[in-house]
Amino acid sequence: MIDLQTIITTHSSHIVSECDFDDIKYFKRTSTSSVISKNLKDLKLKYKDEKNPQNNHFKFLKQYLTLNYAEIFFADKVILFEGETERILLPAMLKKIDEEIPLNGDLPMLSQNISLIASGAYSQIFDQFLKFIDAKTLIITDIDAGKEECITDKNGTLSKVTRAHTVEGGNRTTNGALLYYYKSPLSQYSKGSQLDFFTNLSTDQKVLKNNSGTWEADSKGELMVVFQTQESGNYYPRSFEDAFIHINRDFISAHKDTFVSLQNKEIIDEKDTTGKYKNDAFKLANTCVKSKSSFALDILLNSEESKTSTFSNWKIPPYIEEGLLWLRKN
Numbered sequence: 001m002i003d004l005q006t007i008i009t010t011h012s013s014h015i016v017s018e019c020d021f022d023d024i025k026y027f028k029r030t031s032t033s034s035v036i037s038k039n040l041k042d043l044k045l046k047y048k049d050e051k052n053p054q055n056n057h058f059k060f061l062k063q064y065l066t067l068n069y070a071e072i073f074f075a076d077k078v079i080l081f082e083g084e085t086e087r088i089l090l091p092a093m094l095k096k097i098d099e100e101i102p103l104n105g106d107l108p109m110l111s112q113n114i115s116l117i118a119s120g121a122y123s124q125i126f127d128q129f130l131k132f133i134d135a136k137t138l139i140i141t142d143i144d145a146g147k148e149e150c151i152t153d154k155n156g157t158l159s160k161v162t163r164a165h166t167v168e169g170g171n172r173t174t175n176g177a178l179l180y181y182y183k184s185p186l187s188q189y190s191k192g193s194q195l196d197f198f199t200n201l202s203t204d205q206k207v208l209k210n211n212s213g214t215w216e217a218d219s220k221g222e223l224m225v226v227f228q229t230q231e232s233g234n235y236y237p238r239s240f241e242d243a244f245i246h247i248n249r250d251f252i253s254a255h256k257d258t259f260v261s262l263q264n265k266e267i268i269d270e271k272d273t274t275g276k277y278k279n280d281a282f283k284l285a286n287t288c289v290k291s292k293s294s295f296a297l298d299i300l301l302n303s304e305e306s307k308t309s310t311f312s313n314w315k316i317p318p319y320i321e322e323g324l325l326w327l328r329k330n
Contacts, residue, residue, distance in 0.1 A: 013070035021062045026073060028134060038132060046128040057125045065129075075115035077327055078130070078137040080123045085240055086140060087118055088296035092303070093316050097324050099309045106328050114327070123225075124180035131210050136222045138327045140320060141177050143227040145170035145195055145238045166282055167228070167236035170195050181208060181215045181225050198227065199236065203322055226323035237281060241289050243317035244299075246281035251314045255302040261294035263287075 008015065016024065022041035029035050047058035065072060072078060081090060098108040115135075119126060123139045130137050147165035152158050162172050171193035173179065178198060179186070185205070189197040209221030228237045237243035245252055256265045264287050270278040279287075289295050299314060306312035316324075 011074055013074065016073055017066050017070040019066070021066055024073070026133065040132075043128060043132055046132070061125060061129055069115065069117050072115045072117060072135075073133070074113065075133075075135055076113040077115070078133075078135050079114060079116050079140065079327065080119040080126060080137065081116065081140045082120055082142060083118070083240070084293040085296040087116070088293065089299060090116055092300060092311055093320060093324060096309060096311045096316060097321065097328065101325065103328075106330050109324065109328050112328070121176060123177045127180070130223065134222065136327065137224070138323045139177060139181070139223070139225040140323055141175055141225065141227050142239050143167060143178070143195075143198060144173050144175040146172045146174045148172050164238075167195065167199065167238050170238075173198060175227070178225065178227065181223070184214050185217050199230070203326070206322075207326070224323055224326050226319045228317070229319045229322070231318060235280065237285075237317075239285060240317065240320075241285040241292065241295065242281050243319065244314075245284050247317055248314045249277070249281070251302075252284075255298075258302060259295070259298040261289060261291045261298045263290045 010016065022039075022044075024040040026038045026040060027035055028038070043061075044055065044058050047055055047061075079090065081087065094109040094114070098110060117126075119139075121141070123141065145165055145167040146162040147170045148160055148162045150158055151161055162174055164174070172195055182198070186194065186197050191197075192200075204219040205217045206224050206226060207217065207219050207221045208215040208223045208225065209218035210216075210223070211218075215223065228239070228243050230236045231243065231246050235246050237246055252259070253269055256262055256268050259265075262268075267279050268284060268288060272278050300311075302313075303311045304313040
């Protein structure tokens with residue numbers, strides 16, 4: 001009997017999803033005349049550096065990517081996002097960016113090879129993998145503002161706990177991805193609270209480069225992590241729904257009766273004696289949105305098309321637009 005070694009070259013995510021993860025070799029062009037080869041089984045060694053002796057992060061990544069997102073191996077660019085709302089709306093946002101904002105020599109986003117991956121609150125697990133495939137990557141996450149408070153239990157023991165809080169008046173974030181990717185620059189910050197560090201970051205400071213295993217701010221880096229930024233009226237949201245509602249208050253109000261995802265609709269337009277809204281977007285996001293996925297679908301179902309835009313009657317939250325414009329650049 002003759003033992004044969006078989007090599008299959010493919011651009012098919014379906015074939016990759018059926019392969020043994022350890023057998024996959026990844027080829028990447030680094031220039032017009034140079035290609036490098038990497039073994040995916042080497043990733044296992046990278047993830048063994050973690051404190052978890054069971055290497056659960058590698059096991060998760062191995063199963064998750066081959067079962068759900070094998071196309072990432074062929075992507076030039078990657079978007080990691082948190083939830084169902086973003087998953088439904090991101091394709092529309094990519095199209096909206098292309099239609100409404102001049103390309104300035106860049107390819108339209110929908111013409112680029114971009115892989116969209118739901119990472120939940122665990123984009124930090126993809127750290128080693130992102131370095132491995134070396135693809136330009138955008139992480140879209142939430143600022144998850146909180147406020148650290150001191151509490152005393154019944155035995156008189158004092159401890160600190162961080163509770164969810166609006167950005168205004170908050171002092172910390174509970175977002176693990178932000179604390180992970182910005183660990184190095186955050187450790188050098190001394191001008192204010194932990195939350196102040198994130199709210200004061202410029203666009204360039206949100207771009208990171210891996211330097212010997214540490215993510216550091218570098219405007220020429222291949223990773224950008226974006227989260228909610230201050231919107232009109234000095235309002236600072238802490239979640240996607242919060243951000244979308246604030247910047248699209250008129251859109252929500254005009255279509256609230258057709259939004260099946262909303263409850264307590266009567267408080268949306270409540271105003272005080274001065275004509276200002278009684279309830280901010282933070283309260284509406286937490287009180288009125290009963291289903292995030294349905295909320296996203298309602299947005300698409302109530303979108304209007306103009307001569308220049310397929311989705312002309314609502315705006316993309318500034319932090320997502322900031323990230324997508326960075327990613328679109330060649």
